[in-house]
Amino acid sequence: MPHRPIGIFDSGIGGLTVLRAALRRLPGESFVYLGDTARVPYGTKGADTVIRYAEQAAAFLVSHGVKMLVVACNTASAVALPHLARRFRLPVVGVIEPGARQACRQSRTGAIGVIGTEGTVGSGAYDRAILRLRPDARVLSAACPLFVPLTEEGWSGHPVADICAREYLAPLQEAGIDSLVLGCTHYPLLKPVLKRILGDGIILVDSAEATADAIAGRLLDAELASAGTVPREGRTRFYVTDLPDRFRRVGSTFLGTDIGEIEQIDIGIVADDSRPAVRSCVAGGWHQ
Amino acid sequence: MPHRPIGIFDSGIGGLTVLRAALRRLPGESFVYLGDTARVPYGTKGADTVIRYAEQAAAFLVSHGVKMLVVACNTASAVALPHLARRFRLPVVGVIEPGARQACRQSRTGAIGVIGTEGTVGSGAYDRAILRLRPDARVLSAACPLFVPLTEEGWSGHPVADICAREYLAPLQEAGIDSLVLGCTHYPLLKPVLKRILGDGIILVDSAEATADAIAGRLLDAELASAGTVPREGRTRFYVTDLPDRFRRVGSTFLGTDIGEIEQIDIGIVADDSRPAVRSCVAGGWHQ
Known part of the structure; x- marks a missing residue:
């Protein structure tokens, strides 16, 4: 089991920041990453829909023999974790609990801010996770719907990002938070x-880094940590559910390095228990 | 046939601007509107995926006995119209041709600007439609990826919208366009x-209004125009593929009036030729 890869999925490219942190944190592990780019974003969709999509993504990764499931998507972590844990007999790590835990540990006053998509903030998942760990906490959240398109547009350093951030953060600053969870x-x-x-x-809590720490901890607990080191090439296999061009282009910024081979698959139209069809795309050409 | 409704679909709420223009332009017609909100947006997805989604949406509308299909989504109009026209034996109206036609008619110099999503601009569909009608035209396009999230956030009048618009439009203004197609x-x-x-x-070409004109023209040509008037209530039936809350809230701004009853359906997991399952949602409660 320890030599098996870790499966990570997200609705799209955002989870690549989690993969990036995990690659750095766990040099002995290999990964299978699935971006459900045909159905991105999950953040504006209802819980039933997100649960169904997450189960399909997880089934795909499980069919690749992964030893652990990482739900690198806040929306899916907020609503689908219990379903996945029930259905698949593997350790399942989400991105909410690790960020919440680190915020609770680091906050002095207990006034903790959370920013995320409409879906994540609306779900109240961070509030619940934080208050479970630290009942004296005061959680203030703000949805920041423009942050995702801004980062995907490559405008993270643009003046518009600054204006949006000031507007989104003002109520949290006024409320006196001493730490802020990046809940997306x-x-x-x-x-x-x-x-x-x-x-x-104000302490920034990067939930991607917190999740990488949590993955490391769960691997040790379950005696699943790989003893060896893996070659740089082939440490990660990438799958997407839509054309890989945009994922490769925008995703490289998120991963911090170029993304090599990407396979396009269809997980939405197959029966739940059958193995999804895989088409492989190398340098623009298709082969079965 | 003339008494039957017109079917309109979009990936989400954007098509409501087309419905709004059509309701105003065609007081004798009734409509069935489908927003594929579980899979929105189409603009960043590949052509094969968009074609599959459009066929499923169209099949759903056809199962409701519509007399005409309106593809109120630029991305789907760019890639799926010929497929829909081949498969369904109904008049099919998209949003690209009408906007392109009006721009060609109104432009004096032939220097025509087009703005849209990455998907629409990348498809080159407006360029082709404009050059087919007016081979002397010079088409300059710009993708404006932040405009959709800005409008959905209700920030159309926010200073950020102004900054984004200035940045996106600058190259078009410098190139000397005399008309601009709103290609989304x-x-x-x-x-x-x-x-x-x-x-x-610079003349603004509103493709929603141009499309309403095109619908009126096609109804007359095909002798499908309704002779009567329809009561205000029940002129439009609304269907979505995800929870209706956000569609109702954000969509009302797009439609310019409150949206009443909305039914949630699932068009993605049924076989192509079977009738999609419909669950009806009235005032938050579900019944089969």
């Missing part, structure tokens, strides 16, 4: 602008 | 800011 996997790209606005007085 | 159904909400930036010298 896209947001690590905005850390420079967020740090500039918030200053040194 | 969300963009009519940005007309005030676009008019302010472009001034009186």
